[in-house]
Amino acid sequence: MNSQPHCNSLLEADIEVLGLSVRATNVLRRNDLHTVGELTRVSERTLFGMTRLGRNIVVQIASSVERQGLRLAD
Secondary structure (H helix, E strand, O other): OOOHHHHHHHHHOEHHHHOOOHHHHHHHHHOOOOEHHHHHOOEHHHHHOOOOOOHHHHHHHHHHHHHOOOOOEO
16 A cells, blocks of 8 residues: 555644644744654754744654654755
């Protein structure tokens, strides 16, 4: 069975599906990251550069993305 349709729908899904903290979600939205696909095009290094995103929140974001079978950009 092809998982491509599931992957595409996940990439188009709102970041809320990742179950992130309210703080993490708010910071991502303020940086114009609204979908899972947009988030996967960003690296951890870029996330670290965002105001109000510390190491613990970046780890939380990366872990949530990985649980969905995806990963952040290199």
